[in-house]
Amino acid sequence: MKLPIVQSYAGFAMALAIAFMTVHTKATTTDLINEQQKANAQALMEKALKSDLAYEIVESLTTEIGPRLAGSEAEKRARDWGVKLGKELGFDRVSVEEFTMPYWVRGELKVALSAPYAQELYATALGGSGASTNNIDAPIVYFRNLDEIAYVKSGDLAGKVAFIDGDLMVPSQTGAGYGPSNQKRRVGWQHAERGGALALMIRSVGSNSQRFPHTGMMSALEDKWASIPVVALSNPDADQLRRLYKLGEPLKVSIASTAQWKGDVSSGNVILDLIGSERPEEIVLIAGHLDSWDEATGALDDGAGIGITVAAAKLIAELPTRPKRTIRVVMFGAEEVGLLGAFAYAKKHADNLHNHVLATESDFGARTIWRLVSNVNPDANATIDAIGKILEPLGIVRGGSDVPGGGPDIIPMARAGVPTIRLEQNGMDYFDYHHTPDDTLDKIIPEELKQNVAAYAVTAYLAADATADFRPEAKTRSEED
Amino acid sequence: MKLPIVQSYAGFAMALAIAFMTVHTKATTTDLINEQQKANAQALMEKALKSDLAYEIVESLTTEIGPRLAGSEAEKRARDWGVKLGKELGFDRVSVEEFTMPYWVRGELKVALSAPYAQELYATALGGSGASTNNIDAPIVYFRNLDEIAYVKSGDLAGKVAFIDGDLMVPSQTGAGYGPSNQKRRVGWQHAERGGALALMIRSVGSNSQRFPHTGMMSALEDKWASIPVVALSNPDADQLRRLYKLGEPLKVSIASTAQWKGDVSSGNVILDLIGSERPEEIVLIAGHLDSWDEATGALDDGAGIGITVAAAKLIAELPTRPKRTIRVVMFGAEEVGLLGAFAYAKKHADNLHNHVLATESDFGARTIWRLVSNVNPDANATIDAIGKILEPLGIVRGGSDVPGGGPDIIPMARAGVPTIRLEQNGMDYFDYHHTPDDTLDKIIPEELKQNVAAYAVTAYLAADATADFRPEAKTRSEED
Structure with a gap:
């Protein structure tokens, strides 16, 4: 396996310890995140950088299921795999939401x-x-x-x-x-x-x-x-x-x-929830998509997104207590053929999208995250900034606070007003492999995948446990509930 | 086009000028090569580093002929192309030597x-x-x-x-x-x-x-x-x-x-000669092979070798006088399927191999040459060393003087005692493309190809014009003639 310059995360634990000491002395600048949350974030980061779970998930999906075209029998096997994985990892609620789609084969x-x-x-x-x-x-x-x-x-x-x-x-x-x-x-x-x-x-x-x-x-x-x-x-x-x-x-x-269209078939989204301890109806949604193009095993697109988000949630599940809000991992179906799973989700949950506090998707490969951008209620920007500060030791900079789009499958819910963030990965070589027969497991650099998990775990945890509400007109909405 | 670190040869002319001034003051250590020869070598090097000819030749071969499996109609078109090229470039003698071979198709x-x-x-x-x-x-x-x-x-x-x-x-x-x-x-x-x-x-x-x-x-x-x-x-x-x-x-x-064997068909070697001015019967042979595997256009294997050797000889042809010995460019046929052109050549020229003073082939891609190795009469090692000295400004080091093998197609004649050298290219990524559908023109870095031409032009010229004889028991042999 050969790829361009690989950042090394060896010695990260020590760098983190030093970074956190620094953050500690400046506690007043980040008091939107309390000491317990900071300690949990640090613990998540350190654990993520040592965990092989995300890689093991991608390896399992790409090896045991293989290519999984939207609508195919293989995509069905991937859903079954996703359900089994969610149950094995101890998620509080595991479900599949099926939908119908037109099926094209090459x-x-x-x-x-x-x-x-x-x-x-x-x-x-x-x-x-x-x-x-x-x-x-x-x-x-x-x-x-x-x-x-x-x-x-x-x-x-x-x-x-x-x-x-x-x-x-x-x-x-x-x-x-x-x-x-x-x-x-x-x-x-x-x-x-x-x-x-x-x-x-x-x-x-x-x-x-x-x-x-x-x-x-x-x-x-x-x-x-x-x-x-x-x-x-x-x-x-x-x-x-x-x-x-x-x-x-x-x-x-x-x-x-x-090539031909083969009529309507079933696809589906797999949903894994960690139910919030105080505001379980409020959802922080992190996602990847389960389908891939048929010519490769879809390791980068989007096995990596599945591995990163599931592993991040699993690390959060291992904390002593659940965060206040529900963390939902969605493995979307049929992304490649027109965001069909995403539209099905937005439709099915239309009456509850106002309870989606924040949403994002990992669907840009497996290289390191370098920037955090967001599009939330301006009153909550300071909390996103504070999360950004916590992510700095991972080599992540804070980008714009008015950048729409949390990933392809987030588009339908973002259109309905759901706030979004994005942990932007380095895409320099993504389109060397994307949608080609060459999107295979060997293209993933395990150490870089770990950095992604660390960023997702910290971000999802802090967003789910935050006092801030990221939604537009958040107060009005919560009064309506 | 993307490839690993590319050496830059910009500013080479100045570096060469400085290098030659240095060599000049140490003339006594390299007096196996006279002042005129040194001046010609410097001129060849400078011209080669500015010439696009080798690239144009590879581009023409890979674009106008395409893949050219040994024994195929395409390989025949490649021979016709080679003859036409040799005539257009003004070689003194252009010929084709055909042979019969068993034809396999995938x-x-x-x-x-x-x-x-x-x-x-x-x-x-x-x-x-x-x-x-x-x-x-x-x-x-x-x-x-x-x-x-x-x-x-x-x-x-x-x-x-x-x-x-x-x-x-x-x-x-x-x-x-x-x-x-x-x-x-x-x-x-x-x-x-x-x-x-x-x-x-x-x-x-x-x-x-x-x-x-x-x-x-x-x-x-x-x-x-x-x-x-x-x-x-x-x-x-x-x-x-x-x-x-x-x-x-x-x-x-x-x-x-x-896959199947299709019986016997014709292949052939194309031979381009620059006839020597003093010892025309003595041959310095530089080679590449004309056939490629069928799944790609064979830019690296071995369009590059054809481009490098033909362009090098053409530059030598542009000197005011021909070197003393004949310089022969051989475009071997049917290399990939068992060195069939090379064995045919050695058989056909069996009675004249003693007049082959030195032989080498460029058949290892198109990256820069980094080392010169040889296997000649030990009495002539000092001359090879002196040539190595002249090549130093190109970033080439002198390697072993007891390294057999001048390239695949040289094997049959080397077995018969023909002395060999090899200008070794950097093969670090050669086997990423070699014998795959991915061996295409975009993998060639034009600036690196020029360095190859410079090294071949200088080496072939100096070997052909040298006083030294590289052959084993050279004197005995020349007495026999």
Whole structure:
């Protein structure tokens, strides 16, 4: 296993002890968190940095369940696994909330250059792609980027295969390059279909220079999905096409795809609760998602999120007393195919979302957390700041207090007004593996995973035990209850 | 494109100028190389570090020809490309020497875990593998390493698929880990067949932690090749099998392979000569190989070697006069499948190998050269040392003077007594890409390729123009001529 520079957390215990001594002398600046809470936070942090639990959970999920496409039999096995895990770890309440979803499978795909010479191209069907009704062997029409294909008129691409190139995604700590790069994956098919293309190929959205193309869901247009095959080519294969195009070679490609929609099936969210000791109806929600893309075992996306949040909650459960509020771990189902579990949760709990005091999701891999951002009632910002202070020895800085979004599966409840925070992971190499066959267990650095658990345990515990209320107009709401 | 630390050669020209001034004042220690030769060497080095030619050659070969399996139509196109290139670049003599070879193709391969659950495994057929006569779906018998399977007796593996695990190859600058790791690829099948296995899977030989398995030729046993499918699993897939095995899960795998031998076909070596001005019959041979494995465009293996050696010779051709001896660039055919071009060359030129004064091959990727080793007449070691001194500003150290082997395709002629040197490249990440679908142009760092060209140009020029004779009993031989 090889990855870029790995931060070492050896000697963390000593660093923490020193850091806490410092915090102690400045107690007045953080008196929103009392001495007992600080001691518990320190204990959680130290235990988390020594615990292998999160890694063991990811290892178990990826090894014993394997790939777990939304709606598949494997995702069902993952739910059963999640229930069993929750019970074994002693959560107070374990439940599954099922929902129905449309099921798409990629089937088989073969893509090969057929002129100027035969060469297999490494490609993956995008989520929602159609099949090839006949095997396609057709000239390629090259588009430099999504903007170029937007001008295509009806019939312009009849009998052709469109290829949208574009540049290699810019890697960054925040993952900021993903959104722009991803647009061609989302809506490119709409232009290709309008033009009458037989199929669409796009340059892979990922930042990797390996021959693993990046899959992911397309966007439906007025509830309609692509009827033609839509595939991503790995970056080296896209480079090759670009070079051949620049040489002026006549390019042809053959595409055979059996992707299809298979009707409605069941998925579900698994919910593990640690019931609060004083305000059990109030919920601090930490989440990951249980489904993965089908081409890999989803260690980074999102086995890591499951491991981090479950292990963090388990450490909190081992404290002498439960925090005041309920801590809820949600293992969302069917995230990859459109946040279906998240929308199902928000719908089912619509009448109780006002009791969701704070929500966040770990769904950005397994590298270290470097920043805490939030979007809560401004009156409670000081408490988030104080939590941020406690997290400093883990190498975490306090970011903006007006940053919406607590993770993909938090979007539906955030829209309904649930306050959010995010413990931002270093995403510099996340899109080298994300949504590719290469998202496997060996990509996780155990020491970095532990830092994540420490941050989640401390944050969830302090938020659940805090006096502050993070909700907008919190007082009005609690009077209404 | 992302790769580990890249050495910068910016400012090389100035560093060279300073280095040469130093060498100048110590002229007496290197008087085996005269002032004119030193000036020419410096000019070659400076030009090479500014020249894009080698990269352009690799780009052309990998883009315009693509993958070029030994014996294939694509390898024939590569020979035509090589001839055209040699003529365009103004070599004095361009020729092709054809030979006949048995042709193996991998066909289609599907490998998937079928118990405890269904998961596609990323696998590649090893060169010489047999096909599955019926589709195989059978229990896996796990062997920790090659030693373990060596004890298998006839019938022990009837109805089973053997899996030889082993550890991840140790990466190193010299590539020393490859030989030991490779043994299971070479001879594992012989044990599996003896045991009556339906098929053999081995852990990929490469050092990469990506889901690209490493292909490569097996060894025949008394002219017999494997009759069963023999495949390598990517390291993450082998990890997964190992974990499942340790959990005690009953493991089953399905394998369908259409690999086959297709009878005899033509391959060939392309030879580009710069004819020597004083001793044209004496040959300094620098080589790469033209064929690649079929799953990638073979940029590192061995497009780079072709680019480096052709560009180096072209720079020498641009000097005001030809060096005394002939410089021969050989683009060997069919290297990957058993050094077939190299054996054909040694056989065809058997009566003239005594005129091969020195031989070497670039076939270890495209990273910088760090060491010069040799195996020549001890009387000529001082001249090799002097060449090493000239190479120092490129960051190259002088290694052993008793190190046999000038590269794979040099083996047959070295066995016949041809003296060899090797300009050793940094192989730390070579086996992350070698023999995988990921051996593509983006893995080459242009600045590092230039350093290779500089070293080859200087070395080939000085060896061809040197007074010293590198051959064993050189005098006796020249008297015989």
